[in-house]
Amino acid sequence: MFVDFFFSLREAKIPVSLREYLTLVEALDKGLAKFSVDEFYFLSRSALVKDEKNLDRFDQVFGHCFKGLEQPTLETGFTEIPAEWLKALTEKFLSEEEKAEIEALGGWEKLMETLRERLAEQRRRHQGGNKWIGTGGTSPFGAYGYNPEGIRIGQDKNRNNRAVKVWDKREFKNLDDSVELGTRNIKIALRRLRKFAREGAADQLDLPDTIQSTAKNGGMLDLRMVPERHNAAKILIFFDVGGSMDPHVRLCQELFSAARTEFKHLEFFYFHNCLYETVWQDNDRRHTEHIPTEQVLRTFPHDYKVIFVGDASMSPYEIIYPGGSVEHWNEEPGEIWMRRVLDVYPKAVWLNPLAAKTWHYSASIEMMSTLMSGRMYPLTLEGLDTAMAELKR
Amino acid sequence: MKFRGTDSYVATDDLTMAVNAAITLERPLLIKGEPGTGKTILAFEIAKALEKPLIQWHIKSTTKAQQGLYEYDAVSRLRDSQLGRDDVHDISNYIVRGKLWEAFSMDEAPVLLIDEIDKADIEFPNDLLLELDRMEFHVYETRETVTAKSRPIVIITSNNEKELPDAFLRRCFFHYIKFPDRETMMEIVQVHYPDIKKMLVREALNVFYDVRDVPGLKKKPSTSELLDWLKLLMAEDIGPETLKERDPAKIIPPLHGALLKNEQDVHLFERLAFLQRRERS
Numbered sequence: 001m002f003v004d005f006f007f008s009l010r011e012a013k014i015p016v017s018l019r020e021y022l023t024l025v026e027a028l029d030k031g032l033a034k035f036s037v038d039e040f041y042f043l044s045r046s047a048l049v050k051d052e053k054n055l056d057r058f059d060q061v062f063g064h065c066f067k068g069l070e071q072p073t074l075e076t077g078f079t080e081i082p083a084e085w086l087k088a089l090t091e092k093f094l095s096e097e098e099k100a101e102i103e104a105l106g107g108w109e110k111l112m113e114t115l116r117e118r119l120a121e122q123r124r125r126h127q128g129g130n131k132w133i134g135t136g137g138t139s140p141f142g143a144y145g146y147n148p149e150g151i152r153i154g155q156d157k158n159r160n161n162r163a164v165k166v167w168d169k170r171e172f173k174n175l176d177d178s179v180e181l182g183t184r185n186i187k188i189a190l191r192r193l194r195k196f197a198r199e200g201a202a203d204q205l206d207l208p209d210t211i212q213s214t215a216k217n218g219g220m221l222d223l224r225m226v227p228e229r230h231n232a233a234k235i236l237i238f239f240d241v242g243g244s245m246d247p248h249v250r251l252c253q254e255l256f257s258a259a260r261t262e263f264k265h266l267e268f269f270y271f272h273n274c275l276y277e278t279v280w281q282d283n284d285r286r287h288t289e290h291i292p293t294e295q296v297l298r299t300f301p302h303d304y305k306v307i308f309v310g311d312a313s314m315s316p317y318e319i320i321y322p323g324g325s326v327e328h329w330n331e332e333p334g335e336i337w338m339r340r341v342l343d344v345y346p347k348a349v350w351l352n353p354l355a356a357k358t359w360h361y362s363a364s365i366e367m368m369s370t371l372m373s374g375r376m377y378p379l380t381l382e383g384l385d386t387a388m389a390e391l392k393r
Numbered sequence: 394m395k396f397r398g399t400d401s402y403v404a405t406d407d408l409t410m411a412v413n414a415a416i417t418l419e420r421p422l423l424i425k426g427e428p429g430t431g432k433t434i435l436a437f438e439i440a441k442a443l444e445k446p447l448i449q450w451h452i453k454s455t456t457k458a459q460q461g462l463y464e465y466d467a468v469s470r471l472r473d474s475q476l477g478r479d480d481v482h483d484i485s486n487y488i489v490r491g492k493l494w495e496a497f498s499m500d501e502a503p504v505l506l507i508d509e510i511d512k513a514d515i516e517f518p519n520d521l522l523l524e525l526d527r528m529e530f531h532v533y534e535t536r537e538t539v540t541a542k543s544r545p546i547v548i549i550t551s552n553n554e555k556e557l558p559d560a561f562l563r564r565c566f567f568h569y570i571k572f573p574d575r576e577t578m579m580e581i582v583q584v585h586y587p588d589i590k591k592m593l594v595r596e597a598l599n600v601f602y603d604v605r606d607v608p609g610l611k612k613k614p615s616t617s618e619l620l621d622w623l624k625l626l627m628a629e630d631i632g633p634e635t636l637k638e639r640d641p642a643k644i645i646p647p648l649h650g651a652l653l654k655n656e657q658d659v660h661l662f663e664r665l666a667f668l669q670r671r672e673r674s
Contacts, residue, residue, distance in 0.1 A: 015559065019563050019564075020563060023418065026418055027414050027417065027418055030417050030418065032410070032413060032414050032417055033410070042406060042410035043411075045407070046410065046411035046414055046415075046422075046567055047414065047566060050423070050559075050562035050563070050567045051567070052425060055569060187555075191515075205468060219475075220475065221471055221472055221475050223468065228455075261554060
């Protein structure tokens with residue numbers, strides 16, 4: 001019963017196991033969901049899907065299995081763009097001659113058709129590729145040479161208000177993220193850095209001390225309390241943003257979100273390519289709200305541990321020469337700033353999202369690695385583990 | 394024994410199905426969703442609808458799984474032994490029962506709410522696997538095994554601050570409360586304020602969904618905020634006309650304190666109002 005459905009779910013990379021399947025069968029056996037597809041849909045969804053990011057994929061597989069739609073990997077709803085939007089855009093962006101040209105091509109309907117075809121094609125090709133790289137390339141309007149800034153294309157308009165089955169609505173679309181490396185794994189790796197210290201109010205019984213002082217007291221109980229242990233690891237994270245780091249944004253976000261829940265004393269800063277005299281904490285206001293690196297060095301005591309996250313891929317000039325920075329004039333080379341940071345914070349590592357075997361192709365990575373005295377690790381679970389062990393030493 | 398929502402809680406079809414499946418198969422039900430969409434309230438309403446007692450276990454960052462089972466109060470026992478009390482000879486006098494034990498020992502199956510499980514330590518759910526699965530646990534001090542007289546209905550809520558382990562998820566039913574659409578929202582408002590004017594609700598909902606659609610809000614207002622705001626509107630006797638006024642200079646809705654909980658969001662609105670005014674002139 002529903003074995004095909006079960007295996008389709010597994011093929012679509014929804015983590016369902018035998019246990020969930022048996023639960024579903026048991027529920028059907030008990031007579032929940034009688035003779036109604038909707039009820040069966042609700043029941044199977046709550047029994048089989050355990051994370052809201054998988055709900056969208058589940059809806060697709062369900063639609064496919066029980067209605068014979070297209071393959072779930074094809075974005076069915078994506079190609080439906082309300083014609084009015086496009087019309088409105090043309091008014092805005094196209095000149096009179098161009099409009100005439102469109103008429104010559106066969107008018108709006110024809111254009112829409114071509115656009116739709118192109119969209120389907122583009123989507124398919126994109127799907128086959130790497131998840132991370134090239135997501136920017138799907139802009140459906142790129143082909144026509146104007147920029148639909150600020151206009152989101154999705155299916156909010158609900159497929160021209162046709163009556164749609166619940167699972168075909170795919171309301172959970174934007175929650176899907178197909179992240180393979182969950183934050184949980186990262187958190188477990190970061191745990192290695194835990195350093196427990198007793199701080200705050202004394203609210204726990206200190207057993208050895210109690211026994212000792214009770215004995216001293218001639219057998220009369222003398223309670224001794226100590227404060228509870230807390231994770232006292234203090235961390236500064238410097239993230240490289242923009243440019244070559246864009247493909248690694250997701251990985252960095254995961255690392256960041258894991259680190260933020262794991263460490264109480266966590267401060268983060270952004271830099272671009274190489275560390276210079278200023279860093280910033282808000283990428284939207286990076287040009288107005290600088291924080292001098294000097295101030296960071298002054299503010300946080302030397303027992304903070306420092307983690308750099310970046311691909312260290314740049315021109316070597318950006319590291320060794322004054323004025324080498326790509327976006328401003330730097331009085332002192334990045335190298336000096338890196339040394340200053342490492343002087344204040346002896347415990348430091350560099351996490352590099354690029355695969356370790358490609359490092360020696362780039363001169364700047366080797367230079368950075370030398371600056372870090374070899375403490376550069378790949379941003380994988382294993383690399384993270386070694387990096388944390390290094391910080392802990 | 395079916396749950397169908399109550400006169401003070403609007404449950405959508407998919408939610409009722411998830412609840413009923415969890416009740417019938419006696420599995421825990423994990424509820425996720427935006428803050429303020431009625432995750433915690435659900436347990437109260439299930440208890441009310443099925444006329445069962447409710448036991449609440451609110452999780453904090455310091456909560457340990459063991460505290461839900463029992464705690465052995467060694468200090469009192471030591472103290473009593475020094476005072477020469479007779480209680481000392483029976484260790485069970487010093488076993489303090491936790492919420493799970495309380496739920497297990499009830500004759501009639503209660504509703505057990507484990508609220509905000511993601512607040513606890515990352516290992517917390519793993520420590521409760523067996524207990525929630527078999528509904529029994531072992532007390533080492535007295536060498537007895539506590540088994541649930543009747544399996545409680547377990548409702549677990551999570552705000553997604555931490556990911557939960559797979560082994561734990563496999564044992565639960567799962568439901569994600571999605572943000573209610575306009576019709577459901579009308580129903581929810583009706584249930585909470587039966588004598589509110591239709592016009593006011595319509596205009597308020599317009600403003601409310603507009604506010605939710607503003608890009609870049611740090612915290613989008615949710616159902617509970619809407620209900621609070623309506624209450625305020627009613628108390629202040631603000632009519633639908635005021636809300637209808639779409640003067641861009643007054644883009645900030647009246648009594649916005651109930652909807653926007655974050656000063657950055659209020660600033661964002663002020664900036665938008667300023668921009669709109671400038672466009673006009």
